[in-house]
Amino acid sequence: MSVSGAIPVSSGDAAPGIPVIDVGPFIRNEVGAAGVVKAIEAACRDTGFFLVTGHGVSPQATSRLYSLARAFFDEPQEWKKTIGRGNGVIGGVSFSPIAEEALAATLGLKTPGDYKESLNFGENLPGDIWPNKPDGLEQAFRNYFKEMEVLSKHLRRIFCQAIGLDQDYFEPSFENHLSALRVINYPEQSEAPLPGQLRAGVHTDYGFMTILRSEASPGGLQVRNRNGEWLDAPSIEGAYVINIADAFMRWTNDEWVSTPHRVANPPTDFKGTARRQSIPFFLNPSKDTVIECLKPFIKGGAKYEPITYGEYIDLKTKQAFSKG
Ligand SMILES: O=C(O)CCC(=O)C(=O)O
Ligand SMILES: [Fe+2]
Numbered sequence: 001m002s003v004s005g006a007i008p009v010s011s012g013d014a015a016p017g018i019p020v021i022d023v024g025p026f027i028r029n030e031v032g033a034a035g036v037v038k039a040i041e042a043a044c045r046d047t048g049f050f051l052v053t054g055h056g057v058s059p060q061a062t063s064r065l066y067s068l069a070r071a072f073f074d075e076p077q078e079w080k081k082t083i084g085r086g087n088g089v090i091g092g093v094s095f096s097p098i099a100e101e102a103l104a105a106t107l108g109l110k111t112p113g114d115y116k117e118s119l120n121f122g123e124n125l126p127g128d129i130w131p132n133k134p135d136g137l138e139q140a141f142r143n144y145f146k147e148m149e150v151l152s153k154h155l156r157r158i159f160c161q162a163i164g165l166d167q168d169y170f171e172p173s174f175e176n177h178l179s180a181l182r183v184i185n186y187p188e189q190s191e192a193p194l195p196g197q198l199r200a201g202v203h204t205d206y207g208f209m210t211i212l213r214s215e216a217s218p219g220g221l222q223v224r225n226r227n228g229e230w231l232d233a234p235s236i237e238g239a240y241v242i243n244i245a246d247a248f249m250r251w252t253n254d255e256w257v258s259t260p261h262r263v264a265n266p267p268t269d270f271k272g273t274a275r276r277q278s279i280p281f282f283l284n285p286s287k288d289t290v291i292e293c294l295k296p297f298i299k300g301g302a303k304y305e306p307i308t309y310g311e312y313i314d315l316k317t318k319q320a321f322s323k324g
Helices: 033-046 059-073 103-107 137-163 246-251 309-323
Strands: 020-022 049-053 093-096 117-121 180-186 200-203 209-213 221-224 230-232 240-244 261-263 276-283
Touching (some): 020 033, 059 117, 059 137, 059 276, 093 137, 137 180, 137 209, 137 276, 246 309
Antiparallel strands (some): 049 240, 093 117, 117 180, 180 276, 209 240, 209 276, 221 230
8 A cells, every 4th residue: 555646665675676576556556656656666766676566466375386396395306316317208207416516606606506306387488397296296387477577567667657668668579478487495503504505606696587585584685785794684574675687787787786796695694594495586588589789778779689588598698608
């Protein structure tokens, strides 16, 4: 609910620069919609991170995915590892075991693998056949994916209004979008992590934007601001954390920022449960989408050549693996 005309923002206690924004007035086309657009534009130019409430995402779809994924992670490792990287089933699933991925490698840093495991799905991405347990897992992924498509469309429209583009400017780019939905389990750390090992190493996200359902726990998401300080991202029940990713930063001629972030380990002296589960939805355009400086950002000249999203991802992957 917003007070008419007021900018629906509260800065939150934990992190100046990561505002909490009620997008309800924009979605319902009410008084206050312009304030939502202004607040989001300011956050995207500042840290590239903000939280949204009033988003309309079904709490049932979220909690169902959360609990079925948790039941999957509770199964034995040997069985989980049989759910492979994929045999090319479009819309299949893939499991990534603990320490398989080191996100900091994408910034050219050498670290041990991240202390996490994950389950991954995309409607247009290849995976493996779905396991037969827990019952309803595939449907829960598909339902939540749909919820994310709806919210991301509202957010794209907010971006268009902020930038001065037609409200459906980006829609053709999302017809066969390569978005990925991931549930991550950060287990208890009963043994100390290796030197340099984090729950998730420092990185930026590659695509357009990320919508994250996070869980408050010791050892959570941290965001590096322009001064190089690490801010704890606030975790608010029912709110989603949104961040701008690299391809969109390039689209805006670097005016909107894709900011480095990481997931910290729980403090070593922490007693009690520090297990954490998060659900990022990585919104990516289709492979053939051309990323070319948007007109309103050209002013003094475009910094980058046009490139398709497919080529851009190949380039990023090469850069990440040639530095390390
Ligand atoms: O789990 C989180 O809070 C964030 C994870 C993340 O940044 C990522 O997987 O790209
Ligand atoms: Fe990330």
